[in-house]
Amino acid sequence: MAEPDRRARLAILISGRGSNMEALVRAARTNPGFPAEPVIVVSNRADAAGLAVAGALGVPTAVVSSRGRSREAFEEVLDACLRAHAAEVIALAGFMRILTPGFVGRWPGRILNIHPSLLPKYPGLDTHARALAAGDSEAGATVHLVTDQLDGGPILAQARVPVLPGDTEARLAARVLEAEHRLYPEALAAYLADRRAVADTLRRS
Ligand code: GRF
Numbered sequence: 001m002a003e004p005d006r007r008a009r010l011a012i013l014i015s016g017r018g019s020n021m022e023a024l025v026r027a028a029r030t031n032p033g034f035p036a037e038p039v040i041v042v043s044n045r046a047d048a049a050g051l052a053v054a055g056a057l058g059v060p061t062a063v064v065s066s067r068g069r070s071r072e073a074f075e076e077v078l079d080a081c082l083r084a085h086a087a088e089v090i091a092l093a094g095f096m097r098i099l100t101p102g103f104v105g106r107w108p109g110r111i112l113n114i115h116p117s118l119l120p121k122y123p124g125l126d127t128h129a130r131a132l133a134a135g136d137s138e139a140g141a142t143v144h145l146v147t148d149q150l151d152g153g154p155i156l157a158q159a160r161v162p163v164l165p166g167d168t169e170a171r172l173a174a175r176v177l178e179a180e181h182r183l184y185p186e187a188l189a190a191y192l193a194d195r196r197a198v199a200d201t202l203r204r205s
Helices: 018-029 050-056 071-082 100-104 127-133 171-193 197-205
Strands: 008-014 036-043 060-061 087-094 109-115 136-144 155-162
Touching: 008 018, 008 050, 018 036, 018 050, 018 087, 018 171, 036 050, 036 071, 036 171, 050 060, 071 100, 087 155, 087 171, 100 155, 109 171, 136 171, 155 171
Parallel strands: 008 036, 008 087, 036 060, 087 109
Antiparallel strands: 109 136, 136 155
16 A cells, blocks of 8 residues: 555455445445545355445456365455455454454554444444443444454444434444445545555554
């Protein structure tokens, strides 16, 4: 990512539906100033619905199966796939595998994730159910850098939505997801736009 005017080569990792991946690809396609170009969508599951979505958008796809492989073996193949596509930055988008410190260390400051809660509240799973059970008046999503800490890396941006009377988990999830689709492209663009911020964030983490 040396020349600031060149679009960074973006790999997007998914495991399922891929709606955040689609939001990133559409942002890159519709905004000529978007600082990243999706070059590969990788899924660890062959049945991820997002693979067809990426294909329809004309983004190359790959399946790196995590089944029947050790974590290390899986990450070796994943790393090779990303390097074969000359990826420079990686966006996790509903990617349901925890990456080891070894893998994360090979991509310092280059892996982003989107998480459906206002971190540091509710790392891990079932975020919307937990927000409802706690009686929270607001919920939201966070884009953060991936480090060794699960859902614990430096926060880059957050989007807030209200929790409304009568909300179910599904209704709240849908409201948060809509906010995610705006947040992820914005947060990625802002992060890449200021390469000095990348270096500074890394120094602090
Ligand atoms: C999103 O809620 C995201 O925050 C979380 O997993 C979900 C993925 O949804 N990490 P999609 O596959 O992007 O539609």
